[in-house]
Amino acid sequence: MISTQVDINHYDFEETLFDNFKTNHFAKDLWPLVYILSDGETKTAYVGETTDVYSRMSTHLKHKTKSKLTSVHLISSEKFNKSATLDIESNLIKYMSGDNVYQLLNGNLGLANHNYYQKKEVYRDIFNSVWNQLRAEGITKHSIEHIDNSDLFKYSPYKSLWFDQRKVGGKGAHFRLPSQAFLQPGAHLHSTPWPLPRFPLFLHIYSNEWKIQSYDASVHE
Secondary structure, eight states, X not given: OOOOOOEEEEEESSTTHHHHGGGOHHHHTTOOEEEEEEETTTXXXXXXXXXXXXHHHHHHXXXXXXXXXXXXXXXXXXXXXXXXXXXXXXHHHXXXXXXXXXXXXXXXXXXXXXXXXXXXXXXXXXXXXHHHHXXXXXXXXXXXXXXXXXXXXXXXXXXXXHHHHHHTTTSOEEEEEETTOXXXXXXXXXXXXXXXXXXXXXXXXXXXXXXXXXXXXXXXX
């Protein structure tokens, strides 16, 4: 049986975390890994992946919004490769959105439409292991099965973005919401508790529906 062991290490998100990385060989040796920046008081989070956690954390610590987050969880495994971390990053964004515990700062789903070796045979179980450990840490709350069966998850903006990114090759995204909805970047819908993704929204009205086009604003910062 293939091991699905995953390590999740928690650090304070501040300059001293680089000293802590010296004892984490995945960080020190530049392994591909996934990370979650978060703040427990504001319930705000950001999900990412990288092969150079030193450089990436240094960049985030200088960012006007992400630097306000207070914790970082590094998710690592001997089984991780670049394809796997891209996939796990995408799934974390999707399911954390549906979990409705943290409001995500992510403006897109990352690379969500690729296949790779043993994606279903091995890495699906690895993602389940990641998710269950995050539940034990209090970062996530509901089971994957619960989220999959949730009506809110079916209409989540990130879930819709995942399907539409596949249709347009990841170059853009469209999703539809009821015409009665009041839309504002980063705000909540009147009829649902999950937040819209925090990026500019371009609205187009088609008969009785809103059609929303989005783009990743972070590339313009």
